Amino acid sequence: MSMEMGNGTTVQEFTLEGFPALQHLGKVLFLVHLLAYVASTVGNAVIITITCADSRLHTPMYLFLSIFSFLECGVLNTVIPKLLLIFLLGRQTISFPACFIQAFITVFLGAVAFLLIAVMSLDRYVAICKPLHYPTIMNLKTCSLLVTVCFTLPFPFITGPLIKFSQLSFCGPLIIPHFFCDVGPLIHLSCSDTRSFEMLTFALALFILITSLIITIIAYSNIVVTIIRLPSAKEKQRAFSTCSSHLIVLSLMYGSCVFIYVKPKQANRLDSNREAALVNTVVTPLLNPVIYTLRNKQVHQALKETMCRMKISR
Template sequence: MANSVFLLFLGLYLISLIGNLSIIIAIWLDKRLHIPMYFFLSSLAFLDIWFISSTVPKLLTILAYNNKIISMSGCILQLYFYVSLGTIEFYLLAVMSVDRYVAISHPLRYRLIITNKVCLWILLLSWVLGFITFIYPTVLMFGLSFCGPYEINHFFCDSSAVVKISCSDTRQFDMVFASFASAVILGSFCLTLISYCNILFTILMIPSTKGKIKAFSTCTSHFTVVSLVYGSAIFIYVRPVESSSPNLNKIVALLNSVMTPVLNPFIYTLRNKQVQQVFREIRKKLVPNKSSLLK
C-alpha cells in the first residue's frame, strides 16, 4: 500500500515538474511568446514548481523511508514557505484574471495598458508581497512553546496541525493567522470574481456563436482551477479552527498543494494553440524527420 501511494505521489510530482519546466523553457526560447500573458504564465509555472516542492519531497521521504522526523524550526519554515508561495499564487491568479479582462474587454488598448514593463513590475510586487505577508504570523509561531506529544496529524506542517501540539495560548496566533489568510484569500478572490464576471458579460456581447463557445471554453477551464484553489483554501483557512476536521483538512490540502500544480500547466498553457505550435517546432529541431536523415 505504501509503495503504491509513494509511486502515485512521485508520478504526480514528476508530471508537475516536467509540465511546468516545459512551459518555462518554451516561453523563454520563443520570442513570439515574450508578451505579458506568457510572462504571467511562466511565473505561475515557476511558482508551482516551488509550491509543490514545499510539501511533496518530504512526503515522499516519509513514504519511502518511514522517516517522519522534522525539526521544529524546519517545520515552521516549511509552513512559512507553503503559505507564502500559496499567497503568491492567489496574487498571480488575481492579476492574471485582470490581465484576461483587459485583453478580452479592451483588445485595442491592451498593449498600451499591460506593457512588458508593467507586467514585470506587477510580477515583482506579487512575489515580494507574497513573501512579506506571513512574516509576522511566522514570528508569532516561533514564540509558541511545544511540550509534546510531538506528533502532527498531517502530511506537512500546516498551521492548524502545528498549533494543536503547542502548550501555549494560541488565541493570538489563531486570530492573526486567520485574519491574514482571510484578507489574502477573500481579497484576491473578490478581484478575480469581478474580473471573470466582466469577462462573462463581454463574452455574452460577442455576436458570433463560435466566438462565444471558444471564449466560454477557455474561461470555463480557467475558472475550474480558480474554484479548486480558492474553494480548498477557503475551506481550510477561512473557518474557525475549532470547526475543522483534521482528516478532511488533509484531503482538501492534497487538492490544493498537489493537484493544483499538476493541473495548472495543462489548463492554463499546454492547451494553448500557440504554445502547442512552439512545442511542435522545438520537437522538429530536436528530432529531424526520416527524410532529412536519408539525404
C-alpha cells in the same frame, strides 16, 4: 531560531503523521505520488522553458503563466519529497528548521499564487474587454510592477505572524497530524495561548483569499458581459472555453484553501484538511499545465517546433 517545550527544553524535531490509515499501502502510494510529482514538475517546467525559448510567447499572459508554474514547482518540491519518504521509508521526523522553512515557503508561495491569479484575471479582462488598449496598458513596466507587488505584498504579512509563532512553547507530543508542516496543525501543538495567533492567521488568510477573489470576480463578470455581446457564436464559444479552463483551476485552489484555512476553529477537521491539502499540492499542479497552457494551440505549435529543433541538433 528555536521553539521551547513547556518544561523549558528546546524543540529539535517534529513527527509528521502523514496518512496513518493508509500506511500499509505505502509503496503503492509512493509510486502514485511519485508519478504525479514527476508529471507535475515536468509539465510546469515545460511551460517555463517554452515561454522563455519562443519569442511568440513573450506576452503578459504567458509571462504570468510561467511565473505561476514556477510557484507550483516551488510548492511541489517543498512538500512532496518528504511525503514520498514517509510513504516509502516511513521517515516521519522533520527538524524544526526544516519544518519552519517548509511552513514559510508553502504559505508564502501560496499567497503569491492567489495574488497572481487575480493579476491573470485582470490581464484577461483587459485583453477581452479593452483589446485596443491592451498593448498600452499591459506593457513590460506594468507587468513587472504587478509581479513585484504579488511577491512583496504577502512577505510582511506572513513573516510577522511566523516570527510570533516561533515564540510559542510546546508541551508535546510533537506529532503533526498532517503530511507537511502546515501552520494550522502546528498551532494546536502549542501549550501557549494561541487564540490571538489563530485569529491573526484567520484574518490574514481571509484577506489574501477575499482580495484575490473579489478582483477575480469583478474581472470575470466584465469578461462574461463582453463575451455575451460578441456577434459571432464561434468567438463566444472560444472565449467561454478559455474562461472555463481558468475557472476550473480557480475552483480547485479557492475551494481547497478556503476549506483548509478560512475557519476560525480548525481543531475538529484536521484530518479532512489533509485530503484538501493533497488536492492543492498534488492534483492542482498536475492539472495546471493541461488546463492553462498545453490545450493552447500556440503553445502546441511552439512545443512541436522546439522538439523538432532538438531532433535536428542531434
